[in-house]
Amino acid sequence: MFRTTKTLWIWTFNYNVIAESTIEWIKLERGNKPTDWSPAPEDVENQIANINSDLETIRRNAERIEALEKSE
Numbered sequence: 001m002f003r004t005t006k007t008l009w010i011w012t013f014n015y016n017v018i019a020e021s022t023i024e025w026i027k028l029e030r031g032n033k034p035t036d037w038s039p040a041p042e043d044v045e046n047q048i049a050n051i052n053s054d055l056e057t058i059r060r061n062a063e064r065i066e067a068l069e070k071s072e
Contacts, residue, residue: 029035 027037
C-alpha cells in the first residue's frame with residue numbers, strides 16, 4: 001500500500017497545547033455544501049454478503065429441524 005504523510009496544522013485557543021496525532025480516512029469536499037457521511041461501497045457489499053450467509057445458515061438449520069420432526 002502506498003502511504004503519503006502530510007502535515008495538517010490545527011490551531012487551538014490555548015496556544016500552549018502540543019500534541020501529535022494521526023488522522024486517517026478523511027473525507028475532503030469541494031464547495032460550500034457538505035454531504036452526510038456515507039458508507040464505502042465495499043462495506044455495503046460485505047454487509048450484504050454477511051446477511052446472505054446468515055440466511056443460508058438459517059435455511060440449513062430449518063431443514064435440519066424439519067428432518068428431525070419427520071423422523072420422530
